[in-house]
Structure formats: C-alpha cells, structure tokens
Amino acid sequence: MSADVFGGLDLQNLASLGQIAVKSSTAVLLAAYGEIVAERAGVLNLGLEGMLLLGALAGFAAGAATGDPLLALGAAACAGALAALLHAFFAVTLGVNQVLSGLALSLLGAGLTGVLGRDLLGAPGLVLGSLPIAALADLPVLGQALFNQPLLTYLALLLAPVLSWAFASTRLGLVVRACGENASAAYASGVPVRLVRFGCTCFGGALAGLGGAFLSLSYTPGWKEGLSAGQGWIAIAMVIFATWRPLRALCGGLLFGALTAAQFSFQTQGAELVPVWGLRAAPYLLTIAVLTLVQASARLRRYSGPPANLGRFFHPEG
Amino acid sequence: MRSSETPPLLSCHGLSKRFGASVGAGGVLANDAVDLDLYAGCIHALLGENGAGKSTLMSMLSGWLTPDSGEMRLSGAPLVLRSPAAALRAGIGMVHQRFSLVEALSVAENLALAAGGAPDPKAAAELAQRFGLALDPRRRVAELCMGERQRLEILKMLALGARILILDEPTSVLAPSEIGTLYANLRRLAGEGRAVVLITHKLPEIAGAADEVSVLRRGRMVARNLPRDPALPDGWNMAALSGLMVGRELPGESAAPRRKPGEAVLRVRGLCGQGQPPVFSDIDFEVARGETFAIVGVAGNGQEALTATLGGMERPASGSVEVLGRPIGPRTGRDLVAYVPEDRHGAATVPDLTLAENLLLSTTGSRGAFFSRRAGARAAAAAIKALDVTASGPEALARELSGGNLQKFILARELAKAAPLLLVEQPTQGLDVLAVSEVHAAIRHAAESAAVLLVTGDPLEALALAGRVAVLFRGRIAGVVDATAPDAFDRVGRLMAGLGAGGPDMGLAAAGGGH
Amino acid sequence: MPLRLVLEPRQATAPLRALISLATTLGLAWAFGSLVFALAGADGVSGIGAAWRAMLQGALGSALASCWVALFMAPGLPPRLLLPVALAAGAAGGAAWAFAPALLKARLGVNEILSTLLLNYVAVLFMEHLYYGPWRDPAGLGFPGTAELPEAVWLPTFFETRVHLGLPLAIALAGALWWLLARTRWGFRARVLGLSPKAAAYAGFRSARITVTAMCLSGALAGLAGTGELLGVQHRVQDGLASGLGFAGIVVAFLARLNLLAVPLAALFLGALLVGADQLQTELRLPGTAVLALEGALLFGALLGEFLAANRLRLVRRGRKEPGHVG
Incomplete structure (x- = not known):
C-alpha cells in the first residue's frame, strides 16, 4: 500500500527525531533537577555551567583511563559534588553573596577544565551508547524515543516523578522545602538547616556532574573545551520556567530537546529558510521568550514563586 | 492559684547574658542575674518595656541563646539548653511574636515538620481535636488568619509535649475578641498541669489572664512572682506595675483639645x-x-x-x-x-x-538636575x-x-x-x-x-x-x-x-x- | 622566573607593559564603570547580571557597530570624523544591546542575569557568523576574521607601548561617573533604587525608567570597552575579541568594593596580574581559559576577604549595640 511507504518513512523520521529530542534534553534535565533540589533547600547555585564541565571532564578522563562506566559516572558525580561543596561552603557557611559565588564557580569550572583537559582534546575514550529496553524499544515512535536511550537518559526521565513524589510525600522532602521556605522555622523545629543545605547543594552538584558526563560520554563522545555550550544557564532558566517543580522541568527540558532536534533536522535537510547561526541561537532566544511569557502572565506567575528563603543566608544566632 | 509549698516546674537562678563583648565588662548586659520561678497550672505574665531584656530571657529559656552564667532547674534537676531542639525535648516550647511557621506548607506539614514523621492530615486533625484547638489540617498557613496561626504554633508545641509554654507578645496580632479565645485556651492548658508564660509590655491585657506577674527593667528583675491581689478590681495595682516597668515618671498624655475642624x-x-x-x-x-x-x-x-x-x-x-x-x-x-x-x-x-x-x-521636588x-x-x-x-x-x-x-x-x-x-x-x-x-x-x-x-x-x-x-x-x-x-x-x-x-x-x- | 623574564632582552618591555600598558587595563577600567553603574541602577544582585550582559554583548555589539563604521563607511567620511563616529557607534551599539533585557527587566521583571547570559551566546554566535561569513577577509587565506581596519580608526598609542587613548579616556570617565552618581539628582535616585527599591517607590521615583537608563548607560560604557579593544589593540573582529572582559569587569568591581574612584586601581592590579598570567601562559603553553580559572579563584578570594571584613565589622557593631536593640 502506498500509505505504508509514505507513513513508514514519516514514522521513521519522527522516531529518530523523538530519540534525538529526548537525548538532547538529558544534560539540561539532570542539571535542572539538581538546581531544583538545591534551590528548594534555599541555595542558589549559578555554578551549574562549571559543574557540568567539571563532571564532563572527570567522567571522560576516568572513562578513558579505566574503561569502567561505573567508575566514569562515579568520578563525574564526585567532581560535580565537590565543586558544589565549594559553593556550599561560601554560600551556607560563610554567607557571602550566592550569585557571585556561583559565578566564580562557573568561571573556575570553565577555566580549570580548559587547563586540565588540554591533553585530552580529541583523545579517544569510553562511549556509553544506547541501552534498548527489550520489547519496549520496538514500539512505534515512542519505543525509539523513550526506550532506546543511554543509561543517564533513563535516569533523567525517571528522576522527575521520583523527586516530585519525594518533595510531596516524604519527611526528607518536607525538611528540604522547609529549609528553603523558612529556614529559621525549620531550625526551630530541630532541622539541621545548614547540613540539609550542604547535602542538597552537593546532591545538585552530583546530578550536574552526571549531566556533564552524559555530554562527554554519550551525547558527543570526547572532550572539548566548553562543550556544555551554555546548557547550565539554560537549566537555570528551566528551573524558573518549571516554577521549581521537577515534573514541569521535565516538560521544559523535553521542549528544549525538541528544539535542538528540530535544528539538527533543518541542518541536515539544508533548509535555507533560517540562517544556521539563527538556528543555533534559537534555544537561547526561546528560553528568554519562555521566561518572558512566565513573567507576563499573571496566572502563570501566581504559581511560580521561588522558595521564600532562596539565596538567603541562615545563621542560628541570627 | 498555687499553694506556697509547691516546688516550681522550672526555676532560674542568676541568669546573665551579655552582648557585644566576649570577655570582660564591655558590651551590653541584656540580663543581669535574673531569677524566675514558673509553676505548673499557673499563667505567669512577664512585664517589661521594649529593650528590658524579656526576649533575651525567654530566648535563654527556649534554647536560642546560651546564658553566660546562672543556672536553670527543671523539676529540681539541672538543665542545660544548647539549642531550641534541646529545649523542646525538655518540654519548653516558645511561641515567638513572629511565628516560625512555613507559610508555603499546610497545617499538617508544619505539624509534621515540628513533630517528626511524614505529613499526615488525619493525625493532625486528631491532634487539633485532642487539645481543643480548631484547625483545618489541609489549609496552607498562608491562608490562615493570625489567630489560627497562633493556635497552630501552640499546637506544634503541644504535639512536642511542651509542659512549659512561652508566648511572646501573644495579643499583638489578635483582634480583641480573639484575645478572649486565646486566654480561654491557655487557661484550659494550664489547668491540665502546664506552666504558661505571657511576655508583654501591654499592662491592661494581662489583667484578666495572669495569676502571677514578674517585671523586668533594664535587664534586672525588679519584681518577681507577684501574686494577683483579689482585693483590687482588676486584680492588679496597675499604677504600681507601670512604675516598676518604666522606673520614671512619664510625661502625662493629655487628651487632645477638641477643636472645630476646618475644611x-x-x-x-x-x-x-x-x-x-x-x-x-x-x-x-x-x-x-x-x-x-x-x-x-x-x-x-x-x-x-x-x-x-x-x-x-x-x-x-x-x-x-x-x-x-x-x-x-x-x-x-x-x-x-x-x-x-x-x-x-x-x-x-x-x-x-x-x-x-x-x-x-x-x-x-523638581529643583533642577543637581542635588x-x-x-x-x-x-x-x-x-x-x-x-x-x-x-x-x-x-x-x-x-x-x-x-x-x-x-x-x-x-x-x-x-x-x-x-x-x-x-x-x-x-x-x-x-x-x-x-x-x-x-x-x-x-x-x-x-x-x-x-x-x-x-x-x-x-x-x-x-x-x-x-x-x-x-x-x-x-x-x-x-x-x-x-x-x-x-x-x-x-x-x-x-x-x-x-x-x-x-x-x-x-x-x-x-x-x-x- | 619573573626575574629572568625581566632580564631577557626579548621580554624587556614586559614589566613596563605589565604595569600600565596592557589594553586589558583600559578595557577593565571601562568595564568597571559600567558595572558600578549597573549596580547603582538595579539592586546589587541583579546589577551584576546586568553588567555581565553589558560586558560581553555590549562589547561585542558595539565592536561590531564600530567595525561596521570603519569597514563600510570609511570611504564616505572625512578621516577626522571617522574615529569619533566609530567610538560613538560603539557606545550606541552597546546601549542598544542592553535595551531589550533592560526593558524586559523593568516592565516584566524578567531575570536579567539569565536573559543577558543567554543573549551572550546569541551575540557570540552572531559574531562568528559575521567573521566566518559575509565579513570574512577575502585576503585572509581562509583564516576566520575580518580584514584589518584602516589606520585612521586606530586609537592613537603612547610611547611605543600598547597604551592607547582609551586609558586616559577611561580614567576621565571614572571621574565623570563618580560625579554623576554623587552629585546629580539622577545619580542620587539611581543609588536609592539600588539600595532599596521600596524607598524609591516611597519617594515616587520612576523606577522602571531609571533601571532602563542605567542599564543602557552601562551597556554604552561596555560598548566603549569593546570598541577600545577593537580599535586600540586587535584592529580586526576575530575569535576571542572580548573573551574574559566581562568576567574581569565583575572581579574588578568587586575588588574595588563598588567604589568608582577605586576602580582604576583595581583594574590596574588585575591588568598587571593578567599580563603576568599571559606571560606564564606562553611559557607553560597553557590554554587561554587559564585566565578564567584565575579570575574565578580571584573572585572566590575576594568573597573570602569580604566575609572576613564583614565579620570584623559585625564584631565591632555588636560591641556598640544599644540596649534598645537587645530586648
């Protein structure tokens, strides 16, 4: 049947587009979840970009040296968490301006990875490919998009409902939210506020580190300077767009991924409708547009308040 | 309200707290060798004007501050408080003038935060009923009126097993009719064997509620555990208490002369x-x-x-x-x-x-470009x-x-x-x-x-x-x-x-x- | 090693250059100006983002604008006017880049740290597009970058060093900015808005307008910084034209503790440091990003310093606490 040929081709395209879209969203998603956890606990960490890069380099280096995927991912998570620890020390212990401390971390991450990674430029390394999930991967379209992905992409997809549930229904989630909303009330209830904030910041750093590892091990295997290309900043914008909710971040991240996939598709088809640089700039511009939309719509804004104590220093003695 | 032989539930002796200098005589002595006894079943009013050291004293009792010297005894046993959590474990709960509630969370979540465990609206409703404090556990604190928030704070303390309840300026956020409800609740809770402390600088408001009064002035306890005087109509000699609080003659507040209003x-x-x-x-x-x-x-x-x-x-x-x-x-x-x-x-x-x-x-105004x-x-x-x-x-x-x-x-x-x-x-x-x-x-x-x-x-x-x-x-x-x-x-x-x-x-x- | 650097004839001018000559210094001096400006105009935290945007995009945008003037209008303009017009175009370009995020911030409250950061990537992409594409030097043997600008638009340099007209201009601008903030009604209003938006509302200031003006002004200053880099040092638009300039501006403003008059000193300090790093980089064959690491570390160091200073202050204040504060 002619419909078969026609539809089959289209579906094939759609499936691979979907796969690229979901894949492209992974790093942004992991970083955004990490930032949500940290911000929900009251710590603003603008060092995502630096942590992504550090995670990417550490994961790549460990992977290239040992060939062990678990060690590579572990190294990436540790690198991200350690970088976050530095920020947590400045933000939570010393109480300095969290914006500046986060920027410093982004700078440091970009600079250090540039210096440390110079010998790894273009070097071959470990590649974490797709792990299709048996029967499910054969489903039309969705199978390719959702069940034929690298390990970290599955993590990115699963983490949204898990985090969402944890915030709503567990003691730990309650404690984290309380630290971000009203630290002194949490402290009065016996919550070790600073410990929780340290933990959440480091957890966020570990997730960002994994996001970085995804970039250097699965997405564009190999190390290159500044390979995250601003995905850390996009993740921060995503957190605002998602109004600090993991499930909405998932939607935002997938939107970003779809845009990236569309850009690839345009490029391969040689579409001259939009100049290439415009296509490459589209994710950044669209993120700004989405932020503007959230701000402009009173209805959206009503539900989009940041945690009340976000970025605020807490010290038990006042 | 109590016989003179009853031992105090909590007694403080010689509590001092200095701010601003770690050693020596510098800084400000916020509390200077303060003594205070709190008894079960008794509502105690702590009077003093702003800056007299009431909050410092109560912060020490509730673990937010550590005293520089002096001792506290709970039912006769020495008590050292290093954190609000320690005070809560000892059964001392404080309701601050600024409530320490998380507005974005629900009543049940706030209770769970304080009492431990995951949020459970059903358990919260039962708790509220047990202590006779009406609250809807599913509502967010941001939607509650001040009286309800105060009830939630009290309920939090009770859920933690507080036997000593300290309330800082509890009437300042309430409408006059809510004050009556508050006092009725506190009377009932005291009747169940708790000690209640009201901190205030508003003399008239204690008249109906307190069994005992202490007065703090410039960090010193100038009157301690004064009992209510049944012979007086209000129960208290207001002028004398006022004098103790201020320690000086106030310029009298003459009523404004009524003039004919203009345009x-x-x-x-x-x-x-x-x-x-x-x-x-x-x-x-x-x-x-x-x-x-x-x-x-x-x-x-x-x-x-x-x-x-x-x-x-x-x-x-x-x-x-x-x-x-x-x-x-x-x-x-x-x-x-x-x-x-x-x-x-x-x-x-x-x-x-x-x-x-x-x-x-x-x-x-609009006076040129320079200032x-x-x-x-x-x-x-x-x-x-x-x-x-x-x-x-x-x-x-x-x-x-x-x-x-x-x-x-x-x-x-x-x-x-x-x-x-x-x-x-x-x-x-x-x-x-x-x-x-x-x-x-x-x-x-x-x-x-x-x-x-x-x-x-x-x-x-x-x-x-x-x-x-x-x-x-x-x-x-x-x-x-x-x-x-x-x-x-x-x-x-x-x-x-x-x-x-x-x-x-x-x-x-x-x-x-x-x- | 530094001693050897000084003594080696090939490097003989290095220390001198390190002290005053590097064009970074003047870029920084301008950068700081725009930063402090933005800080005064918006609240402290967001001001940093504003300045950051101003730094990079403003620098690039204005450099492009003045480059355009130099490349395409040069034949039609009298040579005497060329440099002023190029500078003005640079400033205007910077202000224009700043306008959109400023308006989004003032009218809708769109977080300008994010909007400007994201626009940075757009600016870099656009610039790459130009010097890889339509503006690429045909005689450049495929090397990405525009042709060298005509000498008529180069900023004059002094004493055979790389110190160019931008340095005196930057110092003069620092003074002018200080005067604007300290002595004019507009400056007073901008300072109030920066310290307490609520007080600005109480006083009836037009906060949105002040925010937009301040951010555009800072964009114009950053534009001058980028133009200085282009017309004074690199003389062509190419890869890495303004890299590091924006971050350096933040570090400088922070080191100067947001005091305009202290900024030239802080800029000089960082400039000298960066020149040193530049030498080291060449010696050790480090990549250019090493400068970013240095700036990040410096910013952390400055934050630590601020913490220590603030805590000393806090102790002093505790000592002076009046009884009225205690109760």
Whole structure:
C-alpha cells in the first residue's frame, strides 16, 4: 500500500527525531533537577555551567583511563559534588553573596577544565551508547524515543516523578522545602538547616556532574573545551520556567530537546529558510521568550514563586 | 492559684547574658542575674518595656541563646539548653511574636515538620481535636488568619509535649475578641498541669489572664512572682506595675483639645484596590484640617495596601484620592502628603545612606538636575533639632539610629514639608514607652494645623489620638466610631473582630464629624 | 622566573607593559564603570547580571557597530570624523544591546542575569557568523576574521607601548561617573533604587525608567570597552575579541568594593596580574581559559576577604549595640 511507504518513512523520521529530542534534553534535565533540589533547600547555585564541565571532564578522563562506566559516572558525580561543596561552603557557611559565588564557580569550572583537559582534546575514550529496553524499544515512535536511550537518559526521565513524589510525600522532602521556605522555622523545629543545605547543594552538584558526563560520554563522545555550550544557564532558566517543580522541568527540558532536534533536522535537510547561526541561537532566544511569557502572565506567575528563603543566608544566632 | 509549698516546674537562678563583648565588662548586659520561678497550672505574665531584656530571657529559656552564667532547674534537676531542639525535648516550647511557621506548607506539614514523621492530615486533625484547638489540617498557613496561626504554633508545641509554654507578645496580632479565645485556651492548658508564660509590655491585657506577674527593667528583675491581689478590681495595682516597668515618671498624655475642624483636606471616593478579590474596596471618607482620623484593623485586613494607595505609592483599581482637590498618585501630588510609612528601615529611609541624603528622599521636588548635599545636611540638622533626635549629626547613617530616633527623624522630615495632610502608619510599633509618648506628642501637634490620618493596629492608640476611628475589616470599612463615646473601645473591638458595632453608627461619609 | 623574564632582552618591555600598558587595563577600567553603574541602577544582585550582559554583548555589539563604521563607511567620511563616529557607534551599539533585557527587566521583571547570559551566546554566535561569513577577509587565506581596519580608526598609542587613548579616556570617565552618581539628582535616585527599591517607590521615583537608563548607560560604557579593544589593540573582529572582559569587569568591581574612584586601581592590579598570567601562559603553553580559572579563584578570594571584613565589622557593631536593640 502506498500509505505504508509514505507513513513508514514519516514514522521513521519522527522516531529518530523523538530519540534525538529526548537525548538532547538529558544534560539540561539532570542539571535542572539538581538546581531544583538545591534551590528548594534555599541555595542558589549559578555554578551549574562549571559543574557540568567539571563532571564532563572527570567522567571522560576516568572513562578513558579505566574503561569502567561505573567508575566514569562515579568520578563525574564526585567532581560535580565537590565543586558544589565549594559553593556550599561560601554560600551556607560563610554567607557571602550566592550569585557571585556561583559565578566564580562557573568561571573556575570553565577555566580549570580548559587547563586540565588540554591533553585530552580529541583523545579517544569510553562511549556509553544506547541501552534498548527489550520489547519496549520496538514500539512505534515512542519505543525509539523513550526506550532506546543511554543509561543517564533513563535516569533523567525517571528522576522527575521520583523527586516530585519525594518533595510531596516524604519527611526528607518536607525538611528540604522547609529549609528553603523558612529556614529559621525549620531550625526551630530541630532541622539541621545548614547540613540539609550542604547535602542538597552537593546532591545538585552530583546530578550536574552526571549531566556533564552524559555530554562527554554519550551525547558527543570526547572532550572539548566548553562543550556544555551554555546548557547550565539554560537549566537555570528551566528551573524558573518549571516554577521549581521537577515534573514541569521535565516538560521544559523535553521542549528544549525538541528544539535542538528540530535544528539538527533543518541542518541536515539544508533548509535555507533560517540562517544556521539563527538556528543555533534559537534555544537561547526561546528560553528568554519562555521566561518572558512566565513573567507576563499573571496566572502563570501566581504559581511560580521561588522558595521564600532562596539565596538567603541562615545563621542560628541570627 | 498555687499553694506556697509547691516546688516550681522550672526555676532560674542568676541568669546573665551579655552582648557585644566576649570577655570582660564591655558590651551590653541584656540580663543581669535574673531569677524566675514558673509553676505548673499557673499563667505567669512577664512585664517589661521594649529593650528590658524579656526576649533575651525567654530566648535563654527556649534554647536560642546560651546564658553566660546562672543556672536553670527543671523539676529540681539541672538543665542545660544548647539549642531550641534541646529545649523542646525538655518540654519548653516558645511561641515567638513572629511565628516560625512555613507559610508555603499546610497545617499538617508544619505539624509534621515540628513533630517528626511524614505529613499526615488525619493525625493532625486528631491532634487539633485532642487539645481543643480548631484547625483545618489541609489549609496552607498562608491562608490562615493570625489567630489560627497562633493556635497552630501552640499546637506544634503541644504535639512536642511542651509542659512549659512561652508566648511572646501573644495579643499583638489578635483582634480583641480573639484575645478572649486565646486566654480561654491557655487557661484550659494550664489547668491540665502546664506552666504558661505571657511576655508583654501591654499592662491592661494581662489583667484578666495572669495569676502571677514578674517585671523586668533594664535587664534586672525588679519584681518577681507577684501574686494577683483579689482585693483590687482588676486584680492588679496597675499604677504600681507601670512604675516598676518604666522606673520614671512619664510625661502625662493629655487628651487632645477638641477643636472645630476646618475644611475637608482629604477626600477618598469609592476606592478599590488591586487584586482579585481586591485587597480593599468601597473606601469612602473625608478628613478635615485640624482633625485626626484613624483607621484600625487587625493585620491582613487590607490596611497595608490601602495606606500605600493613600500615600501615592500604589495605584488603585478604581476610585480617587484627593488632597485639596488635587489627585494623589505615584507621579502626582506627593508634596501634598507628609507620609510616615510603617517600614522605617526599608521604605521611609535607606539604611546605608546618611541622614542628610535620607532627608532628600521625600523632599526632592523638581529643583533642577543637581542635588545639594549641603541643603540636605542643613535640613537634616534642623530635623534632628526639631524633635530632639539622638544622632551624631547629618552625616550619621540611618542604620545607626535606634528605632525611636529614626522614627522621630522621619516624622520631623515629613512635618517640615508643612503638607496639608499627615499620613502615619503604625507610628509607634516597636518603640519604647518614652519614644511612644514623644511620637504621639508630635502627631498631636501636627493635628493643630493639618489633617492627620493615622493607620494603626492598636485600637488604644487610635482612640488616644483620633476624633473618629474607622475600622477596616476584610478590606471594607466596617464602621466609624466616635472616639469620645464611652463605649468606643468595645465597639472598635467588636468591629475589628467582624461582629458589627452593636450601637448607632456614625455613618461612613460624615465629613468632618469630630466634635 | 619573573626575574629572568625581566632580564631577557626579548621580554624587556614586559614589566613596563605589565604595569600600565596592557589594553586589558583600559578595557577593565571601562568595564568597571559600567558595572558600578549597573549596580547603582538595579539592586546589587541583579546589577551584576546586568553588567555581565553589558560586558560581553555590549562589547561585542558595539565592536561590531564600530567595525561596521570603519569597514563600510570609511570611504564616505572625512578621516577626522571617522574615529569619533566609530567610538560613538560603539557606545550606541552597546546601549542598544542592553535595551531589550533592560526593558524586559523593568516592565516584566524578567531575570536579567539569565536573559543577558543567554543573549551572550546569541551575540557570540552572531559574531562568528559575521567573521566566518559575509565579513570574512577575502585576503585572509581562509583564516576566520575580518580584514584589518584602516589606520585612521586606530586609537592613537603612547610611547611605543600598547597604551592607547582609551586609558586616559577611561580614567576621565571614572571621574565623570563618580560625579554623576554623587552629585546629580539622577545619580542620587539611581543609588536609592539600588539600595532599596521600596524607598524609591516611597519617594515616587520612576523606577522602571531609571533601571532602563542605567542599564543602557552601562551597556554604552561596555560598548566603549569593546570598541577600545577593537580599535586600540586587535584592529580586526576575530575569535576571542572580548573573551574574559566581562568576567574581569565583575572581579574588578568587586575588588574595588563598588567604589568608582577605586576602580582604576583595581583594574590596574588585575591588568598587571593578567599580563603576568599571559606571560606564564606562553611559557607553560597553557590554554587561554587559564585566565578564567584565575579570575574565578580571584573572585572566590575576594568573597573570602569580604566575609572576613564583614565579620570584623559585625564584631565591632555588636560591641556598640544599644540596649534598645537587645530586648
């Protein structure tokens, strides 16, 4: 049947587009979840970009040296968490301006990875490919998009409902939210506020580190300077767009991924409708547009308040 | 209420706390060898003016501060508290004046946060019922009124097994009718074998509730565990307690002479605020020259937004505000209103600028592109002199002034504008007794030549200063009461609680209705 | 090693250059100006983002604008006017880049740290597009970058060093900015808005307008910084034209503790440091990103310093606490 040929081709395209879209969203998603956890606990960490890069380099280096995927991912998570620890020390212990401390971390991450990674430029390394999930991967379209992905992409997809549930229904989630909303009330209830904030910041750093590892091990295997290309900043914008909710971040991240996939598709088809640089700039511009939309719509804004104590220093003695 | 042989539940001996110097005699001695005994079944009132050291003492009892010296005993056993959590484990719970609730969380979640475990609305409802404190566990704290929030705070403490309940200024956020409910609840809880402490600087409010009184002045306990005197009508010798609290003669607050009010200065017509539903609506009134008009309400009934609109900081959704026929708004007529907002440190002044610069904040008219430090310094010096402000000079930073002195400076700055309308919001909140009387005197003086609009949460202040008192309830003027009427206080109280005035209303649009 | 650097004839001018000559210094001096400006105009935290945007995009945008003037209008303009017009175009370009995020911030409250950061990537992409594409030097043997600008638009240099007209201009601008903030009514209002938006509303200032003006002004200053880099040092638009300039501006402003008059000193300090790093980089064959690491570390160091200073202050203040504050 002619419909078969026609539809089959289209579906094939759609499936691979979907796969690229979901894949492209992974790093942004992991970083955004990490930032949500940290911000929900009251710590603003603008060092995502630096942590992504550090995670990417550490994961790549460990992977290239040992060939062990678990060690590579572990190294990436540790690198991200350690970088976050530095920020947590400045933000939570010393109480300095969290914006500046986060920027410093982004700078440091970009600079250090540039210096440390110079010998790894273009070097071959470990590649974490797709792990299709048996029967499910054969489903039309969705199978390719959702069940034929690298390990970290599955993590990115699963983490949204898990985090969402944890915030709503567990003691730990309650404690984290309380630290971000009203630290002194949490402290009065016996919550070790600073410990929780340290933990959440480091957890966020570990997730960002994994996001970085995804970039250097699965997405564009190999190390290159500044390979995250601003995905850390996009993740921060995503957190605002998602109004600090993991499930909405998932939607935002997938939107970003779809845009990236569309850009690839345009490029391969040689579409001259939009100049290439415009296509490459589209994710950044669209993120700004989405932020503007959230701000402009009173209805959206009503539900989009940041945690009340976000970025605020807490010290038990006042 | 107790026999003299009963041992105290909690006894403090020689508690001292110094701020500002780690060793030696520097700094400020906030508590100086304070003794206090608290007994089960007894409601104890701790009196003292602002800065007397009440909060320091209670912070030590509830684990927020560690005493420098002295000891505490709980049922005879030595007690050392290193954190609020430790105090809670020992059965001491404190309800701060600023509630420590997480507004974004529900009642049940707040309870779970304090008591442990995951949030459970059913268990929360049972708990509320057990202690007779009505609360809906599913509602978010942000939606609760102040009385409900206070009940939640108390319930939190009870859920943690508190045997000693300390409440800091518990009546300051409540409507008069809610105060009755609070005292009934506290009486019942004390009857179940708990010790209750009320910290307050408002003498009349303890009359009905307390079994015992202690008075703190400048860090020292000047009267300890005074029992109620059944021979007196209120149970207490108010004048004596007042003298103990202040330690000096206060300048008497003479009632303002009633003058014939002049022309109408402020006209407010059909004013509705922003928001859905509007934060306030259908506000109509007039204030005449030489008259003081007060708007009172419990916090959260729309007076913050209404005041900002009357002062020209916000635009109303509809309606008009006019002074001498000219509209007031963000860009218009600001020179016609001398405006003293509630937020002294953030809105009325910039803490990091000098007094000279702060003086230019609200008095910069359209006088060219340059701003003159010298003119500012001159005017600031004049303001400092006018109301006897304690400050090192016009170059002092606003943050260096105490609350009372800063308020006097702001008042002097605004009065110097000689505007036809003076708008003052919560002018004496957090000030000590002396500063309160000075601020009141300045407002009375201003009322001789201008129209004065006073917005306050304190009905006593409104009745002391104003000729007419309008009560704001849920964004509307519930009624206007003549301050000279003998039952004025009761009627204002009933209106604040939303119960209706229970008497003839003066009418909302009675222009210049003073006598 | 530094001693050897000084003594080696090939490097003989290095220390001198390190002290005053590097064009970075003047770029920084301008950068700081725009930063402090933005800080005064918006609240402290967001001001940094504003400045950051101003730094990079403003620098690039204005450099492009002045480059355009130099490349395409040069034949039609009298040579005497060329340099002023190029500078003015640079400033205007910077202000224009700043306008959109400023408006979004002032009218809708869109977080300008994010909007400007994201626009940075757009600016870089656009610039790459130009010098890889339509503006590429045909005689450049495929090397990405525009042709060298005509000498008429080069900023004059002094004493055979790389110190160019931008340095005196930057110092003069620092003074002018200080005067603007300290002595004019607009400056006073901008300072109040920066310290307390609520007080600005109380005083009836037009906050949105002040924010937009301040951000555009800072954009114009950053534009001058980028133009200085282009017309004074690199003389062509190419890869890495303004890299590091924005971050350096933040570090400088922070080191100067937001005091305009202290900024030239802080800029000089960082400039000298960066020149040292530049030498080291060449010696050790480090990649250009090493400068970013240095700036990040410096910013952390400055934050630590601020913490220590603030804590000393806090102790002093505690000592002076009045009884009225205690109760």
